Amino acid sequence: MAKAKTVFFCKECGFESAKWLGQCPGCKAWNSFTEEPVIQTKVKGITNGTGSTAKPVPLKEVSSDKEERTLIGIREFDRVLGGGIVKGSLVLVGGDPGIGKSTLLLQMCRELSAGHKVLYISGEESAQQIKMRADRLGEFSGDVLLLSETNLDLIEAALEKEQPEVVVIDSIQTMYREEVGSAPGSVSQVREATASLMRLAKDKEISIFIVGHVTKEGTVAGPRMLEHMVDTVLYFEGDNSAAYRILRAVKNRFGSTNEIGVFEMTGVGLNEVTNPSEYMLEGRPEEEPGSVITTVMEGTRPILVEVQALVCQTNFNMPRRTAAGVDYNRVNLLMAVMEKRLGISLAGCDAYVNVAGGMKITEPGIDLAIVLALLSSYKNRAVDSKTIAFGEIGLTGEVRSVSMLSQRIKEAEKLGYEVCIVPKAKNARNVDGKPANIRLIEVGNIRELASLL
Numbered sequence: 001m002a003k004a005k006t007v008f009f010c011k012e013c014g015f016e017s018a019k020w021l022g023q024c025p026g027c028k029a030w031n032s033f034t035e036e037p038v039i040q041t042k043v044k045g046i047t048n049g050t051g052s053t054a055k056p057v058p059l060k061e062v063s064s065d066k067e068e069r070t071l072i073g074i075r076e077f078d079r080v081l082g083g084g085i086v087k088g089s090l091v092l093v094g095g096d097p098g099i100g101k102s103t104l105l106l107q108m109c110r111e112l113s114a115g116h117k118v119l120y121i122s123g124e125e126s127a128q129q130i131k132m133r134a135d136r137l138g139e140f141s142g143d144v145l146l147l148s149e150t151n152l153d154l155i156e157a158a159l160e161k162e163q164p165e166v167v168v169i170d171s172i173q174t175m176y177r178e179e180v181g182s183a184p185g186s187v188s189q190v191r192e193a194t195a196s197l198m199r200l201a202k203d204k205e206i207s208i209f210i211v212g213h214v215t216k217e218g219t220v221a222g223p224r225m226l227e228h229m230v231d232t233v234l235y236f237e238g239d240n241s242a243a244y245r246i247l248r249a250v251k252n253r254f255g256s257t258n259e260i261g262v263f264e265m266t267g268v269g270l271n272e273v274t275n276p277s278e279y280m281l282e283g284r285p286e287e288e289p290g291s292v293i294t295t296v297m298e299g300t301r302p303i304l305v306e307v308q309a310l311v312c313q314t315n316f317n318m319p320r321r322t323a324a325g326v327d328y329n330r331v332n333l334l335m336a337v338m339e340k341r342l343g344i345s346l347a348g349c350d351a352y353v354n355v356a357g358g359m360k361i362t363e364p365g366i367d368l369a370i371v372l373a374l375l376s377s378y379k380n381r382a383v384d385s386k387t388i389a390f391g392e393i394g395l396t397g398e399v400r401s402v403s404m405l406s407q408r409i410k411e412a413e414k415l416g417y418e419v420c421i422v423p424k425a426k427n428a429r430n431v432d433g434k435p436a437n438i439r440l441i442e443v444g445n446i447r448e449l450a451s452l453l
Helices: 075-081 099-111 127-137 152-162 187-206 226-227 276-280 330-341 364-379 404-413 444-453
Strands: 006-010 033-037 090-095 119-122 144-148 166-170 207-212 231-239 244-253 260-266 269-272 291-298 301-313 321-324 348-357 387-391 417-423 439-443
Touching: 006 207, 033 187, 075 231, 075 244, 075 260, 090 099, 099 119, 099 207, 099 269, 119 127, 119 152, 127 144, 127 276, 144 152, 144 269, 152 187, 187 207, 260 276, 260 301, 269 444, 276 301, 291 404, 301 364, 301 404, 321 330, 321 404, 330 348, 330 364, 330 444, 348 444, 364 387, 364 417, 364 444, 439 444
Parallel strands: 090 207, 090 231, 119 144, 119 166, 166 207, 291 387, 321 348, 387 417, 417 439
Antiparallel strands: 006 033, 231 244, 244 260, 260 269, 291 301, 301 348
16 A cells, blocks of 8 residues: 655644754744644635636725624623624634633623524533533523534534534634544644634634633644634633633734733633723732832733832842743843942842732833832832832833823823823823823933932
8 A cells, every 4th residue: 555645744833844854944943843644635616727716806896894793792802802703703712721711702602692693612521511611600691502523524514504603612622634644633633623614714704713722831732823824813811829811812803912801710700800900909008118000001901000029138149030920031131220320239139020910011111110119129118109100211221102101191090190100202291181180200211210219
């Protein structure tokens, strides 16, 4: 018998090679190639040669009508999606095990079941297990169709017969096609399953949500191509020890990226947190050195978070540096700027920086709050509890402006803050709608910031 032809795929980016390679030429990952059989698939409606049915269309003849959206009824979920579910879209939802992905999607099915036909397909749980979770969530106003199946051919037949409007696939790593010789969850199976579901979503105008497992690095397991194929990628984040969960959009063809929705995990499912700022600041100590409030932008939403710092004398030859919720290297950089520009010595001090509440902040607008918190702890002088600070700090100690300044100030004003330390920049003096109940203090460099203490 002729030997079955196989090729090698990169598990990270899907790069294809005829032989095994130690390093992927596409994404430069090491030892990421796996051997998979070659699958010959034919796409309906496409032929070769002169008989091709795919014809180009002039751009001016393409309709630009606004996409049709369906509101879920969960406002935080609708916000992350950009205003509801787009008809015919393919959405990937990833997250750690037990974080609440299946619970959130089942709650979505409950809200949509009143006026829409919904099909929930599970490859990991039986219909009885899904029913038990549904009973904990509360009463369903409509009926949701359940199917426990992993064979893609049978799933496609069920979709053709039932013609649902919204479908949930839990999870994509359990789906398989018999023609593919590899095991479920392999690169070939995941790629083939996603491609099949994408064709169904576009041809039948079915909105499909697929659940993806994540690796220990926090990215969706399988080829990187999976995230490129879908329309929207959502990550469900949170600490198992914390009650809140964050739904974050990292890719969205129909809305803003980096938009977030905040939920609280309870015994009866996930509850929306409509005011995340107030939720994050709950239990904050007042008039304590090393505590500063700042505003960060998550998509189009401003959120107030508390930055805490602790600076104390070290007992070791090498001082210890710890950062939780912010970039460790960024904290070291800011401390070096403080030593150089302020003339203070932190070489004999341990330094600990933490964003209270467990949020992970990547934007540079938190720099000013980190420096102010470190100074407050170092000098043992508390920052007024009604003061807020945000801005980016450069290597020369200058304070640079940040985006969406007006939204940040309005959020602080809404929660009763009285003083706002902002960058001394051109756009800082042109705030839309001068705030009436909050005083702005402009600083141009960290020396001016240190003088405020």
